[in-house]
Amino acid sequence: KQEVTQIPAALSVPEGENLVLNCSFTDSAIYNLQWFRQDPGKGLTSLLLIQSSQREQTSGRLNASLDKSSGRSTLYIAASQPGDSATYLCAVSTTGNQFYFGTGTSLTVIP
Amino acid sequence: DTGVSQNPRHKITKRGQNVTFRCDPISEHNRLYWYRQTLGQGPEFLTYFQNEAQLEKSRLLSDRFSAERPKGSFSTLEIQRTEQGDSAMYLCASRRTGGHEQYFGPGTRLTVT
Numbered sequence: 084k085q086e087v088t089q090i091p092a093a094l095s096v097p098e099g100e101n102l103v104l105n106c107s108f109t110d111s112a113i114y115n116l117q118w119f120r121q122d123p124g125k126g127l128t129s130l131l132l133i134q135s136s137q138r139e140q141t142s143g144r145l146n147a148s149l150d151k152s153s154g155r156s157t158l159y160i161a162a163s164q165p166g167d168s169a170t171y172l173c174a175v176s177t178t179g180n181q182f183y184f185g186t187g188t189s190l191t192v193i194p
Numbered sequence: 195d196t197g198v199s200q201n202p203r204h205k206i207t208k209r210g211q212n213v214t215f216r217c218d219p220i221s222e223h224n225r226l227y228w229y230r231q232t233l234g235q236g237p238e239f240l241t242y243f244q245n246e247a248q249l250e251k252s253r254l255l256s257d258r259f260s261a262e263r264p265k266g267s268f269s270t271l272e273i274q275r276t277e278q279g280d281s282a283m284y285l286c287a288s289r290r291t292g293g294h295e296q297y298f299g300p301g302t303r304l305t306v307t
Contacts, residue, residue, distance in 0.1 A: 125301070126301045127285065129295050132295045172236055174237075178229070180225070182227075
């Protein structure tokens with residue numbers, strides 16, 4: 084069974100700082116990896132999806148990278164803003180259907 | 195796309211009662227997924243449908259749980275004889291044919307007292 088770990092569990096940074104969230108997974112035979120954002124008590128918002136053949140994806144201030152051989156992905160957030168405060172979840176799929184999720188990184192950006 | 199919708203958003207029920215949740219996927223998304231999320235944890239996969247066919251079920255989906263997607267559009271998730279351990283957020287997601295991203299709804303929060 085795929086196991087997904089996210090480090091750190093919580094992170095607090097001052098506004099404007101660049102930051103990196105880490106995700107590791109145990110089975111490198113993945114189909115794709117998706118990063119989500121979740122606000123308290125809400126559903127998940129898709130941020131970036133990386134196919135197994137890709138190394139990175141970018142959207143605005145976000146950049147996600149994938150290193151299948153080492154079982155790692157990172158989510159880079161540039162110039163953080165208070166509105167970025169949320170829980171960030173990494174999810175890995177080996178078939179394109181069932182996602183295995185990490186427990187998330189809770190991010191607080193201090194104004 | 196109007197997004198994935200779920201109803202109700204909140205449900206409080208007494209132990210032993212049956213509950214049913216509904217998910218309406220994004221129009222023309224043929225794949226539909228159910229997940230369960232408990233406090234402080236990431237979502238856990240329960241089951242998924244391709245059109246009306248239920249193709250995969252997690253071992254988390256005990257005999258008390260049943261999901262349907264009768265016409266390949268909306269789906270329902272029923273929990274019979276609810277237990278306190280069923281208290282969680284139930285999330286639905288959909289994905290279009292040929293696409294890779296799963297789009298999630300706002301979830302139904304179930305509290306069993």
